Amino acid sequence: MRIVVAEDLFLLRDGLVRLLDAHGFEIAAAVEDAPGLLTALIRERPDVAIVDVRLPPTFTDDGLRAAIEARRQVPGLPVLVLSQYVEQLYARELLADRAGGVGYLLKDRVFNDDQFVDAVRTVASGGTVMDAEVVTKLLSRRAREETLARLSAREREVLELMAEGRSNSAIAQRLFVTEKAVSKHSTSIFTKLDLVPSDDDNRRVLAVLAYLNG
């Protein structure tokens, strides 16, 4: 699996490259600024890009804007955005094209390399991974509850974990239920959110998008 990494701090870039290397990923390019990222993405067409939000030249949200621009030019290009902060505003902008293959995580999630590598794979395969912090904030909004009022408490829990990019088996483990129960819940979620039967992965993405975009 080929990856483009964009991170301006040398230490972190080096650490990321080494971590990914150790898990058998191929690093197509490791860049340090937004213009470099855009050219690398267009040229290399990687399986997934890992992008820091704050990049040179302006050190604001250049990375995010470059990622969104790249996805405009190469629709569905999987992008996993890393940041010291997660903002719902940025999450919405990333999800706005409803194409899936999007991740948005806090940088410290890298500490847990197994989960991080899972997230990279989920995004590369077109899934959606949102940081638990974004998901928790969304849950605390009362307005959100109205649109998802049809779901039971357990179903909402399952959807929340789905939004964090977890697989059915990971969700089962987390909730101390069988995997079969989880898939039963997810089928019920799909029905309640009016998602027509198609391949399970696609419906998963759509359910998560419905949940996150409201």
Next chain:
Amino acid sequence: MSVHVQDLVLPVLAAVAVTVAVAIRVRAGGTEAAKGRRGRLRELAWCAALFVLSVIVMSSVSSLPGPGGLSSWWIAVPVVAAIIIICWPRVAARIVPVALIFYGLSGFVVARDFAVGGVINSYGLTPVGNPGFQADLILPQAYGLLLLGGWLVLRSADPVLVRARLRLGSIARAPLGEQLRTLALLPVVAVLAGMLAPRLWLAGGAALIVTAALVFGVLWVIRRWPARAAQLATAGLLCAGIAGLVIAAAWRGASTIDVEKCTSSAQPVPSQGSAQPVPSQGSAQPVPSPAASAQPKKPSFVPSAQPVYSKPVCVAMPPLFVGGGTAADVADVVWGQALPYGAVLVDSQHTADAAGVEGLALLALGTWLAPQTFPLVRRVLGGTPDRELTKRVELLTESRAVAVDTASADLRRLERDLHDGAQARLVALGMNLRAAERLIPTSPEAAIALVAEARKTSMMALMELRELVRGVLPPVLADRGFADAVRALALDSPLHVETDIDLPGRLPVPLETACYFAVAELLTNAAKHSGARDARIAIGHSGRFLRIEVTDFGLGGADPGKGSGLVGVERRLATFDGILAVSSPVGGPTMVVMEVPCALSSPKTSSC
């Protein structure tokens, strides 16, 4: 007094009916807004005021001459008032001040009709056809009602009136004294216009456009150049005061003036409207003229349609009009029966005396105001310190103290948070790692557990640092500026927040940070205390001011004085010369408006 009993029957009946209706309504618990005994009493008072006003308006207007049967239709005015009182009692507090202003203005029309055509209509306490009262009471009432209405609008807490008031710009939230000095331009212009151009001021037809243009022009000047408006008002007061003295003096000295010249050129002015002139009660000798005898005589009560008071008037002219025809010519065109001078209709010796007294009062007021509005006068007079400047220095001293306090408190908080949070965690992290180091050879299992704990501690430290940075300078604000930062706030709020942001450029960095934290504080307040589910943030920029409106649709009743955090927000905004106004009627909605003077930097040349 010759009020006919039958004139009072309908109003009294209607008053009784509506009072009963209101009493029933109030007994049933009042509206949600009128909580408590005082609230209910206040609502009742507004409703009663509305009804009394409607009856007065009806009895005034119904006496106007018109096609037969018209007058009885005016009973609809109190009926409409009654419907409003019963269905929307809260609206009474909004209608009464505005209605007072309009009724006050209509007094000028009544006075003008008298001044120009000798027609006397019923107005307020002055009933129709009562020569005892004459027109002496019309103008004082008109000014009284106008000022009362204006005062009520200035002090009202009604959201619609508050919003209308805010349209006046910076003056809307200036101290009361400054407001009055500036808004004085309106009555001063009314006095001068009523005196100099009664045919154009508040007359019908095209003249109405002139009046409207004059009023809106004055309001525009007040909004655009408040300081200039105050100066104009002062200058106007001085001019009007001098004119009053001249009128009084001219009347006394009239006998020594060449009366013949004045009267011969002062031709009769056709009376306006179809009304019949009422005999004037003036004590100045009427001067018969050939023109008067040519007019059809109304045997009972019209001795002469001749403008008999042109004599003193034409003497008063020279100081007022410099150049442009003889004084008498102008007097001829401008006035007929009487000269409206402020609150006095000058048509006799005693009214001329009253005009002199009023002129003195206006002169005194103008002289008193001059040092306050004209810095030059203040400087020439010397001695007394510049009040504006003193006030500004006081304000700056206070806001600087707040800024310094805030900055040092913020630094202290930052230090404490770092000390107790991230720093402590890093110490723990170091200790854990050292312990793990020692344990690796002997018991690797325990070492692994310690390292895992160290990883958790580092995550906690990161989380705390993140929160800390968010409190100092939120990332979206740093990345994208104020507009997107507020949108991000709206998304993060537990309330459903609608945003309407229109900012063509970027704000100066210190200002956008202050405004961001102000909005954040208000949203937190709304989420905690208002009980609202929905809120709205509107942000716009009007050339010189940034305007932020935060509205929550909750319980209302927020008191800025009671430690609701609003005081802190206001104090911090004061550093930027910003102001904050709160409208929070019981029952909601709560609207907080902030205005800060600032210039936008264009997006391209942003120095932020």
